[in-house]
Each structure stands twice: as C-alpha cells, then as structure tokens.
Amino acid sequence: MTRHRPVRSRAIPAVWMRGGTSKGVFFRADDLPSDPLLRDRLLLRVMGSPDPYGQQIDGLGGATSSTSKVVVLSRSSRPDSDVDYRFGAVAVQQPLIDWSGNCGNLSAAVGPQAIRLGLVANVPQDGIAWVRIWQVDIGRRILAGVPMQDGEVLEEGDFELDGVTFPAAEIELRFLDPGGEGTLLPTGALTNQLLVPGVGALEVTLLNAGIASVFVAAEALGLRGTESQAELNAQPQLLAQVEAVRAAAAVAMGLAATPAEATALRPHSPKLTVVAPPTASRSADGRSIPAEAVDVVARTFSMGKAHHAMTGTGAVALACAAAVPGTVVQRLAVLRQPGQLCVAHPSGSCKGACGSGLMSLQTLLHQREVAA
The missing domain is CATH 3.10.310.10 (Diaminopimelate Epimerase; Chain A, domain 1)
Structure with a gap:
C-alpha cells in the first residue's frame, strides 16, 4: 500500500444530475480554475480517473461512457443565448477529458440546472421556460423547454424513456441547425x-x-x-x-x-x-x-x-x-x-x-x- 501525505480538501459546488440516459457532474465555470490544465486535473480527480481498475470507485464517475461525464455552465455573453454549456467526456482509465463534442442526453439537464443557478432571466412561475443554450464546444444552439411549477423546476412527471427506470418530467430539446453551414458532409459525399x-x-x-x-x-x-x-x-x-x-x-x-x-x-x-x-x-x-x-x-x-x-x-x-x-x-x-x-x-x-x-x-x- 502506498501512503500519501494528507492534502487539505477544497469545497467546490457541484450537482450530480441525470439527463436522458446519461449522468454527469455539473459545475459553474466560475467555481473552477481558469487554467485548462488545472481544471481538467481537478475534474479528473472528482470523477475518479484515471482508474487502472476501471471502476472509478474513488470518484463520482460510474465507470461507463454514459456516467463518466462533466458539464460546465456559465452565463452567456451572446445576445441569442442564456447559458454557455461545455461538455467533457471523461475517460475512465486514461488521464483524458475530451471536449470535442456534445452530449445530447445531458443537454436535457442543462436547462434545469441553468435555471437553478440563476443564469436564465424572465423564467415563468408556471408553464414552460425556454432556455437558450449555446454549446461552446461545437458552436451550436439548443433550445430546452423546462416545465415550471410555482417558480421551481418541475422534476416529477410521467414521461418514460427506454434505458431509464423511472418516469420524470419531460424536457423538450430543439437542436437548431444541427449541421451548421457547409459542414454536414465533411467530405462532400453521401458515402x-x-x-x-x-x-x-x-x-x-x-x-x-x-x-x-x-x-x-x-x-x-x-x-x-x-x-x-x-x-x-x-x-x-x-x-x-x-x-x-x-x-x-x-x-x-x-x-x-x-x-x-x-x-x-x-x-x-x-x-x-x-x-x-x-x-x-x-x-x-x-x-x-x-x-x-x-x-x-x-x-x-x-x-x-x-x-x-x-x-x-x-x-x-x-x-x-x-x-x-x-x-x-x-x-x-x-x-x-x-x-x-x-x-x-x-x-x-x-x-x-x-x-x-x-x-x-x-x-x-x-x-x-x-x-x-
């Protein structure tokens, strides 16, 4: 057994959330180091990676690609968006976080968490709050319809999703211009x-x-x-x-x-x-x-x-x-x-x-x- 010197712990606000058929740990950007190397080192430790045993026992990751994920949110400076959203896929056995893409399932949890963090203005007391999301990593906009009740995000509901055991409230997602301009066919060919x-x-x-x-x-x-x-x-x-x-x-x-x-x-x-x-x-x-x-x-x-x-x-x-x-x-x-x-x-x-x-x-x- 290897003994390590005690290290003073640091409290960082975080929320562990499910979105669709995925789970991840959500952070506010202001609560993380601004240096990308320090940020990723911290997030890897939170998730329990790299783990040569492949289990992430000493962390919040669930040892699968669907459960070893992080999300970073901040107020958007774009006039067409409420929140900037970054997604990181955390490798289980490697010291690596891949920020190259998006997670469509966790996108469903971005709206509710952005509302809870106070990043969205003019949220209705009841009905549907439409949260305008800017996905920073891929440069795309997403609209999330979040049900509200008495000024709070409504979590309970009867919406069922194959791959998820219990029903919950439904979050409608609209991926606006999912391919962007001139990038849908990167080689210019259908096959x-x-x-x-x-x-x-x-x-x-x-x-x-x-x-x-x-x-x-x-x-x-x-x-x-x-x-x-x-x-x-x-x-x-x-x-x-x-x-x-x-x-x-x-x-x-x-x-x-x-x-x-x-x-x-x-x-x-x-x-x-x-x-x-x-x-x-x-x-x-x-x-x-x-x-x-x-x-x-x-x-x-x-x-x-x-x-x-x-x-x-x-x-x-x-x-x-x-x-x-x-x-x-x-x-x-x-x-x-x-x-x-x-x-x-x-x-x-x-x-x-x-x-x-x-x-x-x-x-x-x-x-x-x-x-x-």
Whole structure:
C-alpha cells in the first residue's frame, strides 16, 4: 500500500444530475480554475480517473461512457443565448477529458440546472421556460423547454424513456441547425470508401449533425445489428475493429491528423453507429421489439464500448442521415412516418424528427450543384 501525505480538501459546488440516459457532474465555470490544465486535473480527480481498475470507485464517475461525464455552465455573453454549456467526456482509465463534442442526453439537464443557478432571466412561475443554450464546444444552439411549477423546476412527471427506470418530467430539446453551414458532409459525399487496416474496405456515411458521426452497415462488420450491449462488449476483436474504423473516419473528416491521434485524443467523437434494416429484437429489460414497430436498428459505440441505449446527439445525426437518399442509413431504413424516425437500440426504442436535417442537407447539396 502506498501512503500519501494528507492534502487539505477544497469545497467546490457541484450537482450530480441525470439527463436522458446519461449522468454527469455539473459545475459553474466560475467555481473552477481558469487554467485548462488545472481544471481538467481537478475534474479528473472528482470523477475518479484515471482508474487502472476501471471502476472509478474513488470518484463520482460510474465507470461507463454514459456516467463518466462533466458539464460546465456559465452565463452567456451572446445576445441569442442564456447559458454557455461545455461538455467533457471523461475517460475512465486514461488521464483524458475530451471536449470535442456534445452530449445530447445531458443537454436535457442543462436547462434545469441553468435555471437553478440563476443564469436564465424572465423564467415563468408556471408553464414552460425556454432556455437558450449555446454549446461552446461545437458552436451550436439548443433550445430546452423546462416545465415550471410555482417558480421551481418541475422534476416529477410521467414521461418514460427506454434505458431509464423511472418516469420524470419531460424536457423538450430543439437542436437548431444541427449541421451548421457547409459542414454536414465533411467530405462532400453521401458515402465514402474507407480502407481500414485489419478491417478492409468499408462503405460509410460521414456526417456532422448533432455530433460528428460515422455510419456503417452492421452486416459489413459481420453483425446482425440486434446484438445486446453485453454481446458486443464481450468481443475485444470487434471493439478493436470498430475503433480502427472510427479513427480512420476521424482522419477522413479532418478531425485528426492520424488514426493514432484520433484514438488517443478524440475518443468521444466522431461517434460510430452500426445500422441494420427493421428487424425483430429484444430490449435489455426483456421486451420484444417487433420489426414493424421501428424504422431502423442501430448500435452506437461510445468511448470504446457499445452504448447501452442511444446517444442524444447520435440520434440527431441518425435522423438527418435517414432523411437523405443515398446515405448508408437511408438505404437500410424504412421511414413509416414522414419526418419521423423510430430507432431500435439495446434498451428499447426512441423517436426523432428528421426534417431539419433534411432541409439543411438539401440546401448544402443544392449549393454545391450551383457552384459546380
């Protein structure tokens, strides 16, 4: 046993919150060191990383990509926003916090916490408070509809989300212009051929919407697409292949200079999702999901492991890709309702709107046709 000299503790206000199918520790920026190195060192210690045992027992992290997350909030100086929001994906076994992307699930908790911190003006006593969020890391705006009652955030409710045990109040999120200007298709193509060492040639769709994303047909990786999280995570060779594809895609998207850099410094993004056509599957809690009840089957990988449900930002990207003819997702999906995509994931299913992504992509493609 190694003995360490006692260190005087420091009290820092923080809140541990769930948002969607994720949990994270929320801080106010003013309460953290301004030096990024000192800030990250402090946040790593709070979460219990790096932990060679992979459990984060001595910290607030939950030893999974869904529960090892930090959020930093501050009052926004932008006239179109109330709060600036930064998200950090904390590696469990590495001394690394990846600030390169967003967490769509934790975005649902940003509005309530911003209201509690007094960062939002003109909050109604009752009804819906619309919180204007600026996601600093990706430069995108999000609107969060937070239910209020007697001047307080309403937490109790009957909204149910697959992957979460108990119901709660519903937070409506609107991702405004999820792809931004000219960045939805980083390579300019609806599909790309990636030559990945140890895997071979793969057809993928590379998309910036919600979060930088890589979509590949499950069949191309020898998968059905309906595997459980445990089945996927029990295959180290598969996880290594998935990471090799993700890292190669990061280079193709201009997000990293080399695959090694993508693996070492950008484990959070881009996200890789394997997709399959509507197929009967079973959720983690034992429920049957009929093929006719969904439009597409998806399994997302996050921080090197299979995700237990569906990332919020990944769902945005998936919906955008499904709306555009020619993408890997669109060719496999069966859209039963215009503008809506129902996705089967390991914990059940979820729905998302794909209209805004379609409009942005059509505008981008039209601009390229005119320029040509």
